[in-house]
Amino acid sequence: STVKRVEPIKDWVLTPDAFDQLLRWLDQGTSSSGESYLEMRRRLVAYFDRKHCPAPDDLADETLNRVARRLREEGTIITDAPAHYCYIVARFVLLEFLRKEQPDVSFNERLLFRQAAEMRDLSEAQEERERRWDCLERCMAGMETVTRELIVGYYHGEQRAKIENRRAMAVKLGITVNALSIRACRIREKLENCVYKCLSSG
Numbered sequence: 001s002t003v004k005r006v007e008p009i010k011d012w013v014l015t016p017d018a019f020d021q022l023l024r025w026l027d028q029g030t031s032s033s034g035e036s037y038l039e040m041r042r043r044l045v046a047y048f049d050r051k052h053c054p055a056p057d058d059l060a061d062e063t064l065n066r067v068a069r070r071l072r073e074e075g076t077i078i079t080d081a082p083a084h085y086c087y088i089v090a091r092f093v094l095l096e097f098l099r100k101e102q103p104d105v106s107f108n109e110r111l112l113f114r115q116a117a118e119m120r121d122l123s124e125a126q127e128e129r130e131r132r133w134d135c136l137e138r139c140m141a142g143m144e145t146v147t148r149e150l151i152v153g154y155y156h157g158e159q160r161a162k163i164e165n166r167r168a169m170a171v172k173l174g175i176t177v178n179a180l181s182i183r184a185c186r187i188r189e190k191l192e193n194c195v196y197k198c199l200s201s202g
Contacts, residue, residue, distance in 0.1 A: 012069055014069075019068065022071055025067075025082060039201070044056075044087075044090055045057055059094070063090045067089055081200070139194035150183065154169065
């Protein structure tokens with residue numbers, strides 16, 4: 001979904017209803033008894049702490065309050081993963097904080113600060129990729145052998161070779177290519193959900 005900038009609203013208060021809505025959204029249809037919220041807040045605090053903010057807890061709360069407010073205003077936020085959306089809002093909060101805290105910093109100092117932040121972001125991106133691969137490997141290992149071989153085989157090869165490979169797989173399984181595609185799609189959906197849960201668990 002398109003992430004629009006979530007601005008602070010003066011005097012907006014996180015009501016019990018808004019908080020419950022936030023909890024349900026973070027849980028994505030399951031009930032974690034607040035564990036998803038606590039984990040998301042912990043990760044946001046760690047994010048702001050890595051950016052050397054003096055009050056990471058306050059900024060984490062501000063981030064979650066903005067997400068809760070948008071949920072209250074729009075009913076829902078459609079996103080592939082709540083954690084991903086929360087991090088985007090956190091970046092807006094961080095930029096606003098930096099502007100308030102450093103109004104008189106020289107251009108060169110701002111440039112150096114931005115370069116340092118970009119280097120940290122690159123490092124975080126590498127860590128995120130490694131975490132994704134680790135989670136993918138774990139989820140694949142938890143699959144039945146037949147299921148794992150099907151999904152690996154389905155995406156094996158490039159272009160024409162991939163098409164021929166899928167035809168051969170369908171013949172071997174005694175099903176149509178379309179039926180194979182549907183089966184692979186369902187496996188991939190389960191695999192993606194497993195990876196998201198793994199990433200969200202920290």
